[in-house]
Amino acid sequence: MSAAEQEQNTSLLVQNKVGEAGPSVVKEADGENRCVTPRKKGLRQSKTAIGMKESNVPSSDHDKYGNHWSSYLGFEETVMGSWRKPTVYEGLAGLVQKVLRLKHELKVFCKENIGDVVMEYKAAKDNFCLNQEAAMLKLRDSTDEAKLRQAVKGTKLKAKVFYNFLVEKPKVQYSKGIWDNLLLPKHRFVYWQIINTQLLTRDFLSKFILIQSTLCPVCDSEEESHEHIFYRCIFTKRVQQEVNSWLGNYSWPSSTIDLSFRCDFKKHDLRKCLLNLVTAAVYYQIWANRNCCVFDLTCASPKSISLEVRNIVHLRVLSKGPFKRSHENAYLLNVIKNW
Ligand SMILES: [Zn+2]
Numbered sequence: 001m002s003a004a005e006q007e008q009n010t011s012l013l014v015q016n017k018v019g020e021a022g023p024s025v026v027k028e029a030d031g032e033n034r035c036v037t038p039r040k041k042g043l044r045q046s047k048t049a050i051g052m053k054e055s056n057v058p059s060s061d062h063d064k065y066g067n068h069w070s071s072y073l074g075f076e077e078t079v080m081g082s083w084r085k086p087t088v089y090e091g092l093a094g095l096v097q098k099v100l101r102l103k104h105e106l107k108v109f110c111k112e113n114i115g116d117v118v119m120e121y122k123a124a125k126d127n128f129c130l131n132q133e134a135a136m137l138k139l140r141d142s143t144d145e146a147k148l149r150q151a152v153k154g155t156k157l158k159a160k161v162f163y164n165f166l167v168e169k170p171k172v173q174y175s176k177g178i179w180d181n182l183l184l185p186k187h188r189f190v191y192w193q194i195i196n197t198q199l200l201t202r203d204f205l206s207k208f209i210l211i212q213s214t215l216c217p218v219c220d221s222e223e224e225s226h227e228h229i230f231y232r233c234i235f236t237k238r239v240q241q242e243v244n245s246w247l248g249n250y251s252w253p254s255s256t257i258d259l260s261f262r263c264d265f266k267k268h269d270l271r272k273c274l275l276n277l278v279t280a281a282v283y284y285q286i287w288a289n290r291n292c293c294v295f296d297l298t299c300a301s302p303k304s305i306s307l308e309v310r311n312i313v314h315l316r317v318l319s320k321g322p323f324k325r326s327h328e329n330a331y332l333l334n335v336i337k338n339w
Pocket residue numbers: 216217218219220221222228229233234235
């Protein structure tokens with residue numbers, strides 16, 4: 001195969017592509033692909049500033065929980081203050097006394113600074129049960145026998161048909177692209193939430209719970225919203241550039257509305273189905289990486305995300321099918337097989 005043919009076989013969008021790395025990219029070791037987020041960097045600096053050696057508290061467990069209690073103002077003072085108090089006993093008995101005292105002081109700290117989680121959970125659960133009962137009563141009032149009969153197939157009541165009768169809103173056109181069988185089920189689920197702006201980004205969260213920062217946990221430079229994390233974030237743009245190095249010069253959706261238009265396509269158009277598959281996989285990985293930034297304070301590299309997406313698309317296409325036989329489809333499948 002000539003060099004030119006080889007280059008052609010690396011891109012789905014070969015007609016438009018410009019300067020790309022092609023198949024020469026090599027998967028890096030996972031450990032090398034993760035870096036710390038600006039937030040984790042800040043925590044490390046603050047530990048150094050208060051005189052704690054990083055090697056003393058470097059474990060991933062500390063960082064995992066550091067995002068919750070330990071990030072509240074006064075946490076370290078409370079813990080260290082309690083721990084340094086003298087004990088009546090010595091040895092193991094003294095240690096037990098310290099741990100029990102710390103447990104009690106952390107309970108008080110949690111109630112005063114974070115809130116009574118147990119009571120909040122009970123109140124939320126009671127509220128949910130009341131709303132559920134109200135919804136059931138409403139359903140009983142609005143349902144008549146004719147509607148129930150329409151949902152009966154043979155001798156069985158079909159819950160799906162009955163539910164569809166109850167949904168009064170028209171079916172959205174973008175649902176075809178989102179619920180396409182070519183996409184991984186978990187990707188479909190997150191993709192649906194993205195297009196309906198239903199993910200719990202920090203701008204939403206801050207409306208009903210108190211959070212320390214509404215900044216994007218990945219770039220730390222702008223408020224986190226759907227529009228930011230999927231269309232404007234500098235990290236997302238870098239991932240898309242990496243993906244374009246093997247996909248071709250793809251113009252990525254610029255907003256949720258743009259995305260919803262792109263998801264309305266004919267199923268027999270394999271090129272659009274594949275671009276939809278790549279888009280869903282990229283958005284899923286971006287959301288998963290965002291969660292790693294929040295809960296583990298680590299961030300993957302754009303290149304590793306890009307290669308992960310290419311791997312997923314490759315395996316998904318090889319495991320699905322058969323696809324309609326045509327000259328263009330044969331070319332596209334050949335491109336993917338050569339990844
Ligand atoms: Zn960002």
